[in-house]
Amino acid sequence: MTNADKLKNLLELEIIPDLEAAIDELFAAIDKGKNASKAQKDDLEEMREMRTECFAIVEELGRDELESDEVDELLAELVDMKTEE
Numbered sequence: 612m613t614n615a616d617k618l619k620n621l622l623e624l625e626i627i628p629d630l631e632a633a634i635d636e637l638f639a640a641i642d643k644g645k646n647a648s649k650a651q652k653d654d655l656e657e658m659r660e661m662r663t664e665c666f667a668i669v670e671e672l673g674r675d676e677l678e679s680d681e682v683d684e685l686l687a688e689l690v691d692m693k694t695e696e
Contacts, residue, residue, distance in 0.1 A: 614679070618686045619672045622665050626689060630662045 637655050641647040647655070668685065671677050677685075 614686050615672055615675075615677070615682045618682055618689070619669055621686065621689055621693075622669050625693065627662060627665050627669075630658055630665065634658050634662070 634655065637651060637658070641651055672682075
């Protein structure tokens with residue numbers, strides 16, 4: 612399995628679902644409180660942007676538009692981010 616495949620799998624099977632779950636949880640918290648705080652709005656916007664970026668990376672991988680060093684760097688960053696959780 613190439614690093615590009617590993618990156619795609621990590622994004623599709625872990626990162627994006629985790630982001631979507633966190634977005635859903637934040638929406639539920641906002642809905643429960645009937646009013647979103649500035650911090651909640653900022654968090655929601657940041658998570659949405661991250662999700663959009665993840666989908667864009669998956670698309671670029673599908674079109675083979677990323678250089679191998681970019682793939683390696685992204686994979687390392689995401690693995691580090693996942694292990695910090």
